[in-house]
Amino acid sequence: YISDARLVHYEPEIRAYIAQGAKDLSSIMLRPSSAELLQRTMTSPVACTSVVTGIVWFLMSSAVERDQGFVEGSFICRDPHKRLASYFQLIGVSRISSHLKRHSGPGCTGGIDLVACSEVPPLPYGHRHILFIAIEGNRFRESCLFLKPERHGVASLSDKFFHVASWTRSMVNRCLGLESSRVDGPMRKERIPTQLVQRFGELVSYDTEGPKVLAEVGCHNAGEGIACMHAYLSQRVKDLDFDKDHALSPFCAFLELLESTYDFVAVRFGNEVFIDLMADVSIASTKVSV
Structure with missing residues (x-):
């Protein structure tokens, strides 16, 4: 991954930052207070960049270990005690975003x-800004933190213009039924896969609960996504006796498709990288690789 990103000459430093990121995440997630880390972060913009860079490289290392490295994409980190979200809210600045608007409240995006x-x-890949969104009390995910590395921040007018232009282009493509512009490399975004939603809609079209469930699943970046599909199908298979109801077989097939395609299928929106931080941080000292 480092080679593909043309960062081989930074490899020793990157590996050191991955290890430091694991330690910093451990400090945030496993302790009631991370005052020492917060003080170090707030010393200067360079210090803040150093800590956040280590955290993001550690998350990317975890993704690469699962063959989920990306050129463009996002992470959703399980954050049961809201400690990581609180940390990012303390060191970041408030901003707006079109991502996961249905799942974020006032002051949760920065x-x-x-x-x-x-x-x-x-x-x-030129990322120099981290978008974060705190997700609290979600039906499928409880408390999580959404993190998305971006090439443009919000500090300058040119950055803001880029975001507006990108959003406008995305809306136009969506209205015209066109695919969003692709990047030259893997994408791991939280967008709910359109083709998957269409297939799911066909599957539940004869169910009286179908329209309600399909509305909850949503599309693009609005809705509960794959987690909702999985919950519905799991309950459907549980409620009905497969041996007595041959019509259930398409439900089983779709459920198997989801479970064989995605990890953390019960909590994900789309194709994002889902990180169980408590588990990943606990083994970080023995497994750090990119």
């Missing part, structure tokens, strides 16, 4: 601009 400096290795 961003962190990373400064370019020789002391800190860059993030892959």
Whole structure:
């Protein structure tokens, strides 16, 4: 992954930052207070960039271990005690975003601009801003933190213009029924897969609960996505006796498709990288690779 991102000359520094990111995440997630880390982060923009870069590289390392590295994409991190969300809210600035608007409340969306400096290795593929969204009390996910590395922040007018132009282009493509522009490499975004929603809609079209469930599943970046599909299908299979109801077989087939295609299928929106931080941080000291 480091080679593909053309960062081989930074490899020793990146590996050191992955290890430091694991330690910092452990400090945030496993302790009631991370005052020392917060103080270190707030020292200067470079210090903040250093800590956040380590955290993001650790998350990417976890993704790469599962063959889920990306050029563009997002992470959703299980954050049961809201400690990671609180940390990012303390060091970031408030901003708006079109991502997961249905799942975020006031003050839950922010961003962190990373400064370019020789002391800190860059993030892959030109990313220099981290969008974060705290998700609280979700039916399928409880408390999580959404993190998305981006190439443009919100500090300058050119950055803001880029976001507006990208959103406008996306809306136009959606209205015209066109695919969003692709990037040259893997994407792991939280968008709910359109083709999967269409197939699911056909499957539940004869169910009296079908329209309600389909509305809850949603599409694009609005709705509960794959987690809702999985919950519905699991309950459907449980409630009906497969041996006595041959019509149930398509439900079983679709359920098997979801479970064989995605990890953390019961909690995901779309194709994002889902990170169980408590588990990943606990083994980080023995498994760090990119």
